[in-house]
Amino acid sequence: MTHRWSLGLDIGASATKAVLLDGDVVRARSLRKSGADFAAAAKACLEEIISATGLKATEIERVVATGYGRRSVDFATTTVTEITCHARGCYASYPHAMTIVDIGGQDNKVIVVEDSGDRRSFKMNRKCAAGTGAFLEEIANSLDTPVSAFNDLAGQATSDLELGSFCTVFAKTELLKLIADGTPLPDIVKAAFRSVVKRILEMDPLTGNVVMTGGVVAHNPIIVDLVSNALGRKVLVPDHPQYTGALGAALIAGEV
């Protein structure tokens, strides 16, 4: 069998992810901060993949770039939006009708996929960072606590506090009151996660099988638990949820 190498690159607002497929088998992954130079992040991912596999760049026949930085990749064969790529990536794990919730660094998406794998509809959050990874980072800054510690901290919470505001800035004002009231840090962090989940539930009724993807979900599985509790049913999460868009891009690259 002749190997057909295809690469998917998802250049997101916060992180750049790469997935290399050998046919339909994942052979390598790479992840970098997107930073201020999308092209450099994409190139670094490619170099890491090459280094890990011993391939030459010329052997990778097809490259599909997706995400906000998709047009910055000069070695991409073509570009496809992250909405299509997330749908394709999820369908590889769950080949049936589903509602996908992707929580990204700067936006959220709800994508409704039919049994056939065709997309029925999609929504993106309003022009607002509330409910996204950027919101959690803002809160982390305010609390002077690394966002990487959030998931464990929230697990120690003993109350279910609410942040009522739509707006990230107003939510931070509410945080100040919680801090002033001497609220334990874990309870505040959990309130921030509950706020993210509320923004998601406002976007769509989330019917049928719900699948969650994205870096925020990958690093904070508590969000999946909170959504599952709110919906009253189990929420599915593919392996390596942060790479779902890149996997979809790689699959599309192999199919083109």
Add this chain to the structure above:
Amino acid sequence: MAEAKKVEIKKIVAAKTMRKLMADHFYELDQAAKEGHPKVAWCTSVGPAELLRAMGFLVYFPENHGAMLGATRMAAETIPSANAIGYSPEICSYLTSDIGAFLQGRTPLSDAYEGINTIPEPDVLVYNTNQCREVQDWLAWYGRHWSKPVIGIECYRGVGEVTDVHVAGIAGQIKALIRPLEEICGQRFDIDRLREAVRLSRQCSDLWKEVLETATAKPSPLTFFDSTIHMAPAVVMRGTQTAIDYYQELLPELKARVSDGVAAVEGERLRLYWEGMPIWGRLRDLATLFLELRTCMVASTYANSWIFTALEPDDPIRSMARAYTELFIVRSDPYKEKYLEEMINTFGVDGIVFHDSKTCPHNTNSRYGMPQRLQERLGIPSITIAGDLNDLRCYSDEQAKTQIEAFAEQLAGRVGVSS
């Protein structure tokens, strides 16, 4: 990376004539305002322009000026000045950009037309609230500034079937305008002059309708983005022979495109409908994006809103009342959904782009579940883009572009066309 194919917006030859007509229109208004004759009336977009023309006024449309502020992106610099005097960033950005520009002593007319330094000072300001309550507030600000009368028509809203009660109510309000207008212009009202203005308006409307209906052809000879430009004579010159002459020039050009199979969007593969206000400051960017996607925005509620098939010269006042009340913007949701269904079928539309215009709730139809109801009932897919008519602070280029590209990807798969 695959080289994006270079695309260019196809020029419509008649546009040259239109530019001259628009220049003449603004110079005539400027001269009248400077000399005090003829009298100048400001009029909201579907206000009683026919009546004003019949009484000898030159008519200036502040919403047209608002659109110019948006298209030139001057609005971004002028809106804050209106915000600062208490006009919220949440209200109509035509209003805030226009009043802000006036406060700053600026107008895009100065850049376009040498010798014009300001908008024309009115002798009277006449509104119809069918667009929104803001038009009344907008004219009221200038009325206070210049101590000039502000009069108008308060419309009905959420209208299902237009009944004789509606027509009588609006007709009565139109008649009530006659006496104060006579006093301002110093002329007696002449019903025959009104009949003539209504006749000219109707003829303009019929021609504009024919222009838009050329887009039923596949491929379409024009796009929504073209229509936002070429609608200008129907907006600011309705009730004049000049507007009719313009569309008699434009229509054959578009018909020739249809006969020759000339597409506004080369390789047209998808056809969409635009519901809501234009995003004036991004017209060119969006037109180019859709060209790249080989997707034609074939029709829109917005451009259709200058079709007034109810106008009848034999019954001028009542027919004006009916025309102003049949307007999409003041109708009930069931009527609007039926209307959109007709448009989808007439123009062979694959999907709808709803524009949720932050500061224009009256021209936004995505906030009460309409896209979902249409998808459920008709299977017509849609997206909703968050933006604004003039305030680009409410619009994210990258997010909108991703949404539009993703929608085209979705529809291309759905309708089985090559990408």
